[in-house]
Amino acid sequence: MKVDRSKLKKTPTEAPADCRILIEKLKACNDEQLLVELQHIKTWNIGKCELYHWVDLLDRFDGILCDAGQTVENMSWLLVCDRPENGQLKALLLAVLNFTALLIEYSFSRHLYSSIEHLTTLLASCDMQVVLSVLNLLYVFSKRSNYITRLGSEKRTPLLARLQHLAEVW
Structure with missing residues (x-):
């Protein structure tokens, strides 16, 4: 789900x-360029800032997560990102x-992140x-904030159920 801009407070900073x-460099990229740029970023070498400043990119990333997490027609057990012919989408998904x-x-203000339902699907x-x-992204959330515990039950319950399912299999 894209960031709800009506709930955003304009930050004075x-x-x-x-x-x-x-941010401007990544916003100007098409998907192929975005993949290359994101793959070059292995460590964080820039200043810490509010997630608010990244909203436009987070919305674009939300679209990528949504596209990758769609089920394949007539094969509800298979996600679009799992199809061999969608290698470019999978690479972009992993980079995102x-x-x-x-x-x-x-970053600060992690509560603005609103793509958790796509993570659950993926x-x-x-x-x-x-x-x-x-799992790595969820780990970062859990070690750096109380984001997951503060999710509404409509988002937290499916996430915890999916994590429990994964844990049972392993």
């Missing part, structure tokens, strides 16, 4: 210059998940790279 430059984990770790992927990237 401006994003640090290095942060603002990266890994970048988002870095962003969440080095935990059902057949691809362990996808599952591990989602």
Whole structure:
């Protein structure tokens, strides 16, 4: 779900210059360029800023997560990102998940993140790279904030059920 902009409070602080430059650079990219740019970012080398400044990119990432987490027609057990012919989408999905984990770790106002239902869906992927990237992002949330415990029950319950299902299998 995209960020609910009606609930956003305009922050009086401006994003640090290095942060603002990266945001504008990523916003200007098409999907292929975005993949390349995100794959180059392995560590966080810019200032810590509010997640509020990243809302436009988070909305774009939400769309990517949504597309990747759709079920394949006539095969409800298979996600679009699991299809072999969707390698580019899977690569972009993994880059988005890994970048988002870095962003969440080095930002404030994490409560603005609103794509948790897509993460829950992606935990059902057949691809362990996808599952591990989602688990890593959830781990960052759990170690850096009380985000997961503060989720509404309509989002928290399916997430915890999916995590429990994964744990039972392993």
